[in-house]
Amino acid sequence: MPLILHLANLFLRGTALMLSLVAAAAGLACLGGAFSVQLDALTHVAPVWLAVGLAGMALAAIFARDAERRAVMSLAAVGVLSTGLLIVPEVLSGLHAPAKPVPGATVKLVQFNVWGENNNPKATADWILSQNADVVMIEEGGGTAFPVVRALAKAYPNHLTCRDRQGCDTWIFSRWPLRAHRSFTEDKLPLFGAWATLDHPKGPFTVAATHFIWPFPGGPQQAQSRLLAKTLSPFPKDTLIVTGDFNSTPWSWSLRRQDKALGLKRRTRALASWPSGEFSRIASAPFPILPIDHVYAGKAWKTVKVERGPKLGSDHRAVVVTLTR
Template sequence: MRLILHLANLFLRGTALMLCLISAVAGLTCLGGAFSDRLDALTHAAPLWLACGGAGLALAVAFSRDGERKALAGVASLGVVAVLALMTPELLSALQRPEEPAKDMSRLKLVQFNAWADNHDPDATTAWLLKQKADVVVLEEAGGAAWPVVRALKKAYPYSTACRFKYGCDTRMFSRWPIVAEHGFHQDDRSLAGGWMTLRHPRGDFTVAGTHFVWPIPAGQWQAQSRTLVGKLAAFPRDSLIVTGDFNSTPWSWSLRRQDKALGLERRTRALASWPTGAFTRVASAPFPVLPIDQVYAGKAWKTVKVERGPSLGSDHRPVVAILAR
């Protein structure tokens, strides 16, 4: 029995060492994302590195002794501090309460949602979206099993963006207000999914853009898409512009921080985790989302009334509901 306990203690101490080292190495490497897109790819898993550091520290305190405990605690703390340095600004910004808009301001309700081409409950998805009575709906992965959702929204909304290609219309947008101009990014090239639409509104026309970025791994293509998006939207007035989509990037990454600055808009989604949710693979289900990768940006003419996460539907993403006013 004593041998078993000794082996168990060695195993737990070894596990503590492994977790502490993972947290420290990954956390410090993430800081290098300020200079390298390849290293920046690790920042998206910051919650994992933080969990490794916390678990390693707990095991070290519980099962290690004296100098070993101090050494492991120091290594774990190094990783935890590095990760928190990345995440804390975003987490603190999520605590800020939005300003109360003036009573004479006109409100806009927008739903941003990756409907998922493998959507396993399009009926529930459709019912929820219609119940929102949103003014604007932006969908990504609006094909495959999610096509019934698109058909229903086209019937419910008087205006929607068109698709001029047999393939590649990943992003669809729907509006209660007339679309006076629109353009799909695929009309230029195949490097970026999405498009924009300019809406005729009693308070003045404004443009909504929707997009769906690739994963940030391997590095390079995501950053190229970000530069492309900024270039395609450069001609629009920043005050009233709204940009939304599945950016597949977390707000504590250096790449998304650079995009925030390049767009010249305020990101209204703050630490709002939207992925994964439900049965996001054939073998795994997520009880709650961890990564905030769906974003909503808006110009300074718009005031934030409320931004919240919707329920788990048939997608691997949660919808994002943003209410803005101007």
């Protein structure tokens, strides 16, 4: 029995060392993302590296001794501090008092990647309609999710989608008439999405919805981000609203640059939206861990409420944002 305990202790100490090394290396690589888009790809999963570092630190504290304990815990601390520097400010930035809604000047939006392999489109459509939102922006409205589009099109006669390019299933549905609108693909841009200027009783404003590619490998997604900022630059920033599945987390350097380039305030703060439920044919998730669905709005808008939707038939959770001006 003592031999088994000794071997178990060695195994756990070795595990602590391995986890701490991984956390330290990944944490430093995340900081290097400030200079390299390739390294920044690792930053999107910073919560994972943080959890790895904390696990290594806990195991070292319990099973290691003396100099070994200090060395391993120091390695883990490098990873924890590196990732914490990126994550904690984002979490704290969401701690603010909500604004009071102004009658007639409040807009409720739903941003939702409904997933082209949606396994319960009826429940998804029913939930979206139950929100009684003023504007609904969805991505991946094709495939098994197309019944969601049909249901929304009946409820929202003012709507548009991408055009002239296969695979672009981003949609905008509005309670108010569309004064002007255009799909990014009409200009042959390597960017999925569209914009629409809505004829609101309190004055028109423009909304845009987009769907970025994955951040791996680094480079193409950053190019899409720059193109989005350039494409939307002619619109008045005070009232502009931009939403989408950006496939980019708020602790990444790429999204930080996008925040600045758009010149808008991101209203979604550390609100995890992916993965949800069965996010592939072979994997499922008990809860989302990555905030990749975002809503931006100009300074004319004040945030009343930001909520996350329930688990439905998509691999994403919806984001529901109420703004007032």
